[in-house]
Amino acid sequence: MDHQEEAGLPLDGNAASGLLSELFALDVTVAEVTCDCCGAVTQIGETRVYGGVMGAIFRCARCDSVVMRLVHTPVGIWLDMRGSHCLFTPLVER
Amino acid sequence: MPETKASTSTHERLIWRVAEVAKIVDETPRVKSLVLDVPGWPGHRPGQHVDVRLTAEDGYQAQRSYSVASEPENTRLMLTVELIEEGEVSPYLTSDVRPGDKFELRGPIGGYFVWTVAIGGPLFLVAGGSGIAPLMSMLRYRAAVKSTIPALLLYSSRTFEDIIYREELDQMAARDGLTVVYTLTRRQPSGWSGGARRIDRSMLASVSPSVTARPRIFICGPTSLVESTAESLLELGYERNFIKTERFGPTGA
Numbered sequence: 626m627d628h629q630e631e632a633g634l635p636l637d638g639n640a641a642s643g644l645l646s647e648l649f650a651l652d653v654t655v656a657e658v659t660c661d662c663c664g665a666v667t668q669i670g671e672t673r674v675y676g677g678v679m680g681a682i683f684r685c686a687r688c689d690s691v692v693m694r695l696v697h698t699p700v701g702i703w704l705d706m707r708g709s710h711c712l713f714t715p716l717v718e719r
Numbered sequence: 720m721p722e723t724k725a726s727t728s729t730h731e732r733l734i735w736r737v738a739e740v741a742k743i744v745d746e747t748p749r750v751k752s753l754v755l756d757v758p759g760w761p762g763h764r765p766g767q768h769v770d771v772r773l774t775a776e777d778g779y780q781a782q783r784s785y786s787v788a789s790e791p792e793n794t795r796l797m798l799t800v801e802l803i804e805e806g807e808v809s810p811y812l813t814s815d816v817r818p819g820d821k822f823e824l825r826g827p828i829g830g831y832f833v834w835t836v837a838i839g840g841p842l843f844l845v846a847g848g849s850g851i852a853p854l855m856s857m858l859r860y861r862a863a864v865k866s867t868i869p870a871l872l873l874y875s876s877r878t879f880e881d882i883i884y885r886e887e888l889d890q891m892a893a894r895d896g897l898t899v900v901y902t903l904t905r906r907q908p909s910g911w912s913g914g915a916r917r918i919d920r921s922m923l924a925s926v927s928p929s930v931t932a933r934p935r936i937f938i939c940g941p942t943s944l945v946e947s948t949a950e951s952l953l954e955l956g957y958e959r960n961f962i963k964t965e966r967f968g969p970t971g972a
Contacts, residue, residue, distance in 0.1 A: 634942035636966045640784060642829040643770040646733045654831035670831025671964065678782050 638669040641681040644695055645669070648702050649714075656714035661707075663688035735772065736760065738824040740816055741795060746883045750849060751813045752788065755796040757824060763787050765860040766833040766853045766937070766965075769798070769826030773808055781807040786853035786939075786965075787827065790860040796824075799883065801849040832965045835860070838935055840868035841928045845918065845948050847875045847940025850967050851883050854939055858888075862895045871898040871934075873926050875918050875944065877905040900926050918944060920951040930956045935963075942966040 654670040665687040672683040680696035692709040742754040768786040789797035802813040902914025928934040
């Protein structure tokens, strides 16, 4: 599959970790998010991410519903967590 | 050895630092490695990546993420960049950049796709194309700390000439107890005894460490390879919690 075909496919939470690091003091790629739709608990690093340099939409790794939206604007950072009801971020290395 | 601060998952707020190109390494016809000096670099864990930002004379900025391919024990940072023809950043980094050039870099980023000896093994790595970069950091780290944790790499490339780090991987296979399985998807040299097709479930079934060994699995490459490999491994019975994925998009351009 060449790059043109791949272009429509999502990346994952790792790709958005730079954006996330601008808002969160802790590393949330290892944070566990609970999906409102299917109840799955997955790490942000596993979620499928659609987005670019200024924003990202995070979709549940199991059911693909949106769990988080993050948008950087010139005046501030939006975080919309509709679609998830819990984010647990560990303090110590697993 | 730089102190790796990431013994907890907290980080200081990441700042943009200046990276200076010390050396450029030709890996394959389309891939180059940049060896960088980054004053103040806080250290990283194997598998993490950085954001690179280029600023043009007119102020236009382009930003892309690259995995750190070097081990934490190396004081210099190595990034491995594949030329994407229609890309904004990779043409500069693979063709125009010269030793002494500088650009901005932020990191280390991402604790999800990380392996250290503390996580245990056996280690099973699956790479597609330039997805080998973060896995190479893990393997170089494993060699630097002289770990005896068994490691197996399944590496898919288009052709023999496209295998990145091939000589170094062959040396690790001879010296460090690493098993390397190559598969070439587009063209194979005559007499080739390695794999000759895309990674699929039956190849994984025959190559992978046993399920009962509970391997720590890291898959990196194009989204299609990563997703199909992860799905196959789950079907084969490997533990979901031990499967970590990193998708490289064409946006690594």
